[in-house]
Amino acid sequence: MLDIRSARKVFYKGQADEKVALDGLSLSLATGEFGIVIGSNGAGKSSMLNAISGALGLDSGKILINGADVTAMPVHKRATRLARVFQDPMRGTAASMTVAENMLLADLRSQKRTLRQGLNATRLASYKERLSILGLGLENRLDTRVDLLSGGQRQSLSLIMAVGGSPDLLLLDEHTAALDPRTAEIVMQATVRAVNALKLTTLMVTHNMQHAVDYGSRVIMLDAGRVLLEVTGEEKARVTVIDLIGHFSIKTDRMLLAS
């Protein structure tokens, strides 16, 4: 499904502050797998996600999605295969547009956009139904501008937008980190339900070790731009927060707090 082959990316190459973001990183994820990516700040988690989505060009290495080499493909072309939820609720939605318009944008992610009317009765009805799953009342606010929603509502909307149309690959970039604990829980539960129901191949970056233990079929720990540890199958079922934290070379306060 997803295949990253010795991806390498260096920032500020040849300068004093040269930084190796991805150091020959290789990773493969089978169809339907739910991978949780952990690692300290600067380990290369975001760089990896950006490389997969196309926002970050690689110096060398390859990225394959469903067997197709997408290394040279721009972001908007890769979007037909993958969906992404950003950490910042502001980044994943168009603030000055309505809830329904945002749903429309995501709905047409993998299709060719035509000159036919965008929002029609059929689509509005389906958006209403899909939003009602969240239980946040967004289904009655289809004509509300997104900037009038709370951060949690926006992130929930981003999630529904991302999982709609069953993308080949779902990328979640610390998507509950900016939310209050209760909303984070709602969004997380909705994520797990959607991923399980649609059998989505998912890669989730998180700093929350409890999430890494509770969810997903595999834990991938990154360090200094490469995969340090992979925990799968039986071992994943038995792993604890303490085990995971033990592997961190640098224990940041944030991780300890999260545990």
Place this chain on the structure above:
Amino acid sequence: MGFIQDVLTSFVAIMPVTLAQSLILAFVVLGIMIPFRMLNFPDLTSEGAFPLGGCVCGVLLAAGVSPLTCIVVAFAAGFAAGCCTAFIHLRFRIHTLLAGILMMTMLYSINLRIMGKSNLSVFGSPTVFDWVPFARPGFPASKIVVAGLLALIAFAALYMFFRTEKGTAVRAVGANPDMAEAQGINVWAATIGGVGLASAFSASSGALMVQSQGFADVNMGLGILINGLAALMIGEAVVGKQTVSRQLLAPFAGAIIYYQLVSFCLAAGMPPPDLKLATGLFVLAMLALPSLKRSRGPAPAREAIRE
């Protein structure tokens, strides 16, 4: 009393002429609004695209080309100019305003090259305004009808476009380019096409203006941008910008109101040289208003405490 009467008489006397002029210039305001509000791409190209359309139209009219073809060619030339501005910004990561300044500066030379001299009289050439039968000398009904009709067509076409799947995608590029890209929208294509279309409208306005006034001049664009911006601000203040239809209506309403205001000021005896200062101050005030309101008012905070 006599003064006020004089002012009103001369204001009312030139009202239809001003209306005709404002309907033609509404296309420039539209050309400023589309990049600024729909694409979040503050663009200055119109200051060069307006005379570009005028020069192209002037040369073609002088060569005996049909007036409608002139407008179509001017539209295409403006489109190309806008595309260049957007490309300069996207490819070389140059700020949108700087890209616009570069383009309008270069267009000045291009406009001179196109015409071969700084102004060209096309008085007596056929114009699109000749096709309206019931024209009376002194009352520019034909200009109002033609420009009004074109404005109506442009408004309807844009309104329908921005409700389509493609149109929604273009708006998303303005609202949040990162998100648009992640939703499979080609940001480059939308930006280049959108800014190109906007400049095309500005150039069409120039072409209409040349046919209306009977001459083309390389300096005809001087100050058109600040006037257009002022008109847009008035339009948005009057009709609002909350919905697509209001946002699209604002340039037309704004142009009509703004140019009537200008003509009123002139009728009231304001010296024409002061006009730009007044317009500039007005635009400044409109742009500063939100920040003035914010800095003056910790009112919401106080209210929150009271609760």
